[in-house]
Amino acid sequence: MNTEQKQEKLLFAERPEWSDVDPIPQYETSTPIAPILYTPQYKDATDYFRAIVKSGERSERVLQLTEELIRLNPAHYTAWQYRYETLLALSSSLQTELELMNELAIKYLKTYQVWHHRRLLITLLRTPQPELQFIETCLRVDSKNYHTWSYRQWLLSHFVDDDDLWRGELEFIENVIGDDVRNNSAWHHRYFVVFGCGVRSGSEDRARIVRRELIFTKQNISLAPNNPSAWNYLRGILDYNRLPYSLCTRFVKPYTLPLDPNTVDIVDLENPPPSRGAELPCVYAIEFLADIHEKAGDKDNILKGVDLWKSLANEHDTIRKKYWEHRIREALQSAT
Amino acid sequence: MHAQPTLQKNLHLQFLARNMMQGFPARYLSQDASQPWLLFWALQSFSALQVGLDPDNRQRSISKIMSWQHSNGGFAGGPGQSPHLLPTYAAVCALAIVGRPGPGGGWDEVDRQKLYDFFMSLKEPDGSFRVAEHMEVDVRGIYCLLVTASLLNIMTPELVEGTATFLASCQTYEGGFSSASHPFYSIETDRVLRSPRPNLGEAHGGYTFCALASWIILQNYLNLDPGTIHPSDSSSRKTPAEEQWSNELTTERPRIDIKRLTRWLVNMQGSEIELGGFRGRTNKLVDGCYSWWCGGSFALLESLGIGGLQNLTAKDVEIDEVVDADQPPDNSGREQHEGWDDIDESLFDRKALQEYILLAGQHPAGGLRDKPPKNADLYHTLYCLSGLSAAQHHIYSSHTRKAETLAEWKDEDSPNNALQKAVFADLVSWVEEEGTSRVIGPSNSNRLNATHPLTNLTITHTEAILKYFYGQDIPPRPFIKTGASKK
Numbered sequence: 017m018n019t020e021q022k023q024e025k026l027l028f029a030e031r032p033e034w035s036d037v038d039p040i041p042q043y044e045t046s047t048p049i050a051p052i053l054y055t056p057q058y059k060d061a062t063d064y065f066r067a068i069v070k071s072g073e074r075s076e077r078v079l080q081l082t083e084e085l086i087r088l089n090p091a092h093y094t095a096w097q098y099r100y101e102t103l104l105a106l107s108s109s110l111q112t113e114l115e116l117m118n119e120l121a122i123k124y125l126k127t128y129q130v131w132h133h134r135r136l137l138i139t140l141l142r143t144p145q146p147e148l149q150f151i152e153t154c155l156r157v158d159s160k161n162y163h164t165w166s167y168r169q170w171l172l173s174h175f176v177d178d179d180d181l182w183r184g185e186l187e188f189i190e191n192v193i194g195d196d197v198r199n200n201s202a203w204h205h206r207y208f209v210v211f212g213c214g215v216r217s218g219s220e221d222r223a224r225i226v227r228r229e230l231i232f233t234k235q236n237i238s239l240a241p242n243n244p245s246a247w248n249y250l251r252g253i254l255d256y257n258r259l260p261y262s263l264c265t266r267f268v269k270p271y272t273l274p275l276d277p278n279t280v281d282i283v284d285l286e287n288p289p290p291s292r293g294a295e296l297p298c299v300y301a302i303e304f305l306a307d308i309h310e311k312a313g314d315k316d317n318i319l320k321g322v323d324l325w326k327s328l329a330n331e332h333d334t335i336r337k338k339y340w341e342h343r344i345r346e347a348l349q350s351a352t
Numbered sequence: 353m354h355a356q357p358t359l360q361k362n363l364h365l366q367f368l369a370r371n372m373m374q375g376f377p378a379r380y381l382s383q384d385a386s387q388p389w390l391l392f393w394a395l396q397s398f399s400a401l402q403v404g405l406d407p408d409n410r411q412r413s414i415s416k417i418m419s420w421q422h423s424n425g426g427f428a429g430g431p432g433q434s435p436h437l438l439p440t441y442a443a444v445c446a447l448a449i450v451g452r453p454g455p456g457g458g459w460d461e462v463d464r465q466k467l468y469d470f471f472m473s474l475k476e477p478d479g480s481f482r483v484a485e486h487m488e489v490d491v492r493g494i495y496c497l498l499v500t501a502s503l504l505n506i507m508t509p510e511l512v513e514g515t516a517t518f519l520a521s522c523q524t525y526e527g528g529f530s531s532a533s534h535p536f537y538s539i540e541t542d543r544v545l546r547s548p549r550p551n552l553g554e555a556h557g558g559y560t561f562c563a564l565a566s567w568i569i570l571q572n573y574l575n576l577d578p579g580t581i582h583p584s585d586s587s588s589r590k591t592p593a594e595e596q597w598s599n600e601l602t603t604e605r606p607r608i609d610i611k612r613l614t615r616w617l618v619n620m621q622g623s624e625i626e627l628g629g630f631r632g633r634t635n636k637l638v639d640g641c642y643s644w645w646c647g648g649s650f651a652l653l654e655s656l657g658i659g660g661l662q663n664l665t666a667k668d669v670e671i672d673e674v675v676d677a678d679q680p681p682d683n684s685g686r687e688q689h690e691g692w693d694d695i696d697e698s699l700f701d702r703k704a705l706q707e708y709i710l711l712a713g714q715h716p717a718g719g720l721r722d723k724p725p726k727n728a729d730l731y732h733t734l735y736c737l738s739g740l741s742a743a744q745h746h747i748y749s750s751h752t753r754k755a756e757t758l759a760e761w762k763d764e765d766s767p768n769n770a771l772q773k774a775v776f777a778d779l780v781s782w783v784e785e786e787g788t789s790r791v792i793g794p795s796n797s798n799r800l801n802a803t804h805p806l807t808n809l810t811i812t813h814t815e816a817i818l819k820y821f822y823g824q825d826i827p828p829r830p831f832i833k834t835g836a837s838k839k
Binding site for chain 1: 371372373375376377378380381382383384385386387390391394409412413415416419428429430431432433434436484485486487488524525526530531532534536547548550551552553554555556612614618619621622623624628633634635636658659664697698699700701704
């Protein structure tokens with residue numbers, strides 16, 4: 017056992033190099049209501065941390081203390097905050113800090129602070145490129161982690177002019193969706209890449225982009241029709257580009273009916289049919305078709321929409337009965 | 353007929369009492385920087401369960417809360433920690449429950465000027481706020497700030513300028529809200545661009561509740577007459593900040609897509625095979641805590657005119673009958689909730705949500721949870737109970753009550769009088785009409801206290817703290833029979 021390992025077993029109260037510090041206990045009264053029953057190790061570290069915050073010390077040993085405290089409780093935001101300020105005050109190597117974060121982020125994937133600290137470091141280091149690989153590693157552990165995805169989106173936004181950083185993004189997200197077509201975080205990321213960040217050079221031909229996205233989405237719906245992520249994305253494409261939903265009428269219709277056992281395999285990129293074994297009719301398709309009818313606005317169409325909503329309310333999507341009734345009311349009111 | 357699902361109030365009270373009195377086991381160590389939350393979750397769970405603390409424990413709670421106030425303003429996650437928007441909300445709400453005016457009561461010991469300065473120190477040029485110095489920007493922090501500022505009467509136009517625009521930019525293509533959005537600034541003017549404004553993260557139940565509640569509070573600011581803020585400066589040159597105010601209040605009023613938000617919210621409710629619980633994101637599993645974050649959002653939507661009996665016309669009711677006429681008569685369980693459909697015009701299935709919480713959300717050893725076989729914890733205990741309460745009670749923002757409150761307002765000699773008045777009347781306007789609650793299971797034992805849709809405190813606690821900090825009268829409420837058994 018080397019000295020470093022041995023020292024980690026010692027409480028701060030037992031370490032000679034901390035003997036000049038008077039630890040500060042948390043509560044003056046001995047019996048606060050609703051106490052947390054801390055471990056001796058945690059109590060010791062936080063007693064010393066409070067003393068350091070009070071004295072305002074910035075030193076190497078503060079980095080050691082905050083690291084140990086963070087390992088005991090990675091959600092201790094004050095320890096992170098104090099650590100960040102100390103790193104700056106000491107002009108410490110941020111690269112070394114980032115390497116430490118590589119270990120801690122995977123360990124404590126679900127805490128806000130590991131990800132935010134990383135943002136602070138990368139903002140100063142301006143080294144976004146290796147982050148992409150790191151994020152992919154984290155996504156292999158948890159493919160829907162909210163912090164990990166927001167971090168990737170922050171990175172791409174913050175370095176929005178870095179073409180090298182952005183180069184492989186569409187291919188990356190294509191693969192993630194390919195791995196799990198129901199991963200909504202991935203669909204959201206696709207929207208971020210294609211529409212959310214503005215027009216990148218090389219993608220000025222918006223008609224081509226829209227066509228590509230529609231084909232991609234329809235194919236994914238064809239493979240797994242009851243996937244709300246893909247339907248929401250389809251709506252997202254049309255809404256963002258102010259295109260009418262009726263562009264998709266021919267595509268949507270087969271999904272609103274029971275599966276036709278006599279479907280022949282045809283390759284139609286614009287209107288891929290439901291795959292064999294698909295569970296139909298699909299609620300999202302019925303809803304989509306009803307929206308098309310509502311938008312058309314004339315009485316005949318409104319009534320067709322109402323029939324579709326009724327079928328959702330009473331048969332296919334009964335948990336949302338009240339919502340479908342609300343849609344019927346809205347449509348009938350605007351029609352009169 | 354099988355036994356009616358029962359809310360195990362005694363088991364849950366024991367769970368809460370155990371944590372409050374004996375303390376939290378060491379696994380709660382991860383919540384050491386969220387101590388105000390632990391206390392708020394426990395205290396508000398007691399309130400929802402219609403139980404108050406004895407004077408001794410109230411006093412101990414107040415002392416503990418005040419030990420979190422930071423010398424620079426705001427409340428921290430624990431003594432000696434830094435002030436942060438999230439624990440500030442939890443601490444102030446906990447004080448609303450157990451505190452009082454006068455020495456040792458906590459209310460007069462909150463340093464509101466320093467708190468305001470702390471809030472201003474966190475503000476970003478795009479109208480958003482960091483949750484603490486150097487820390488992240490997100491809509492949770494904004495909700496916490498706005499509720500705190502509303503309760504303590506420290507809201508000013510300066511504080512919230514630009515914030516509604518930021519919130520609107522957090523709505524995603526799906527309709528719900530993300531944690532934040534990324535600002536791009538114009539090189540020429542250094543002002544934040546309206547577009548592009550990418551979302552950081554996908555639409556999420558927790559962020560959506562926070563954004564929507566914040567949006568509603570900020571309507572009080574957006575609805576101000578610009579003249580009431582700068583009555584005398586029409587001839588003088590405006591500063592860029594003032595320019596932005598008047599833009600926001602007149603021409604460039606931010607908008608959200610309510611129709612898309614409604615669609616997203618209703619789709620968070622799981623189907624019958626998921627027992628009608630709520631999920632927090634598309635294609636994720638249902639979780640008891642979203643009973644509040646999503647289920648609680650419907651009362652907020654109603655105040656924007658979507659859903660709710662108060663928003664219906666006589667013609668609408670006829671339309672309902674048209675829809676039901678097509679349905680074969682259904683006798684399965686409908687009789688036992690006779691009259692349910694007559695008054696329930698919520699856009700979500702209130703009955704199914706109650707069943708989810710009662711059947712899946714309760715831990716057999718007390719406390720509530722995400723879903724079986726998970727353990728209970730305080731966070732899930734409160735948000736399951738708040739969600740159950742939101743599904744039992746129909747609380748809405750009444751125009752009549754708002755008008756009464758506005759009429760009784762005594763003008764203050766303050767440049768912020770118009771905003772203070774609007775915020776106060778808005779918070780006081782929420783009412784429940786007699787006979788409109790619907791409780792699944794044995795109603796005398798399953799019934800919870802109603803929760804204020806914006807603060808997630810009881811209406812009584814919300815009004816008591818408002819009355820004190822605004823020094824205004826609150827119109828009396830019609831007495832509502834709760835049918836609750838007093839403990």
